[in-house]
Amino acid sequence: MLRRGDKQSDLWAQVGFYTSLGFIIPGGVVAGYLAGWLLDQWLRTGRVVALILAFLGAAGGLVEVIQILLRAEKRADRNNSDGGQKS
Numbered sequence: 001m002l003r004r005g006d007k008q009s010d011l012w013a014q015v016g017f018y019t020s021l022g023f024i025i026p027g028g029v030v031a032g033y034l035a036g037w038l039l040d041q042w043l044r045t046g047r048v049v050a051l052i053l054a055f056l057g058a059a060g061g062l063v064e065v066i067q068i069l070l071r072a073e074k075r076a077d078r079n080n081s082d083g084g085q086k087s
Helices: 004-043 048-081
Strands: none
Touching: 004 048
8 A cells, every 4th residue: 555655756756757758869869969970070071970870869769768668558557457556
């Protein structure tokens, strides 16, 4: 049985979890762009590699967000099938 404090801390944990998802895709874009910019400087290719890696970073971030949400959904389904008890 959950006490009132446990329920409130669980709510804040969920808020923090879902808020952090909003940083994954932009983080992938920035990391990809910076890596591409460094390669562009080294290879002297303009901004071609930076843009390609920025798009790949966005795609990778999107895939990561989808995987995280699917794992969270499976965990929620498993908790609901156990009667909502924490283990």
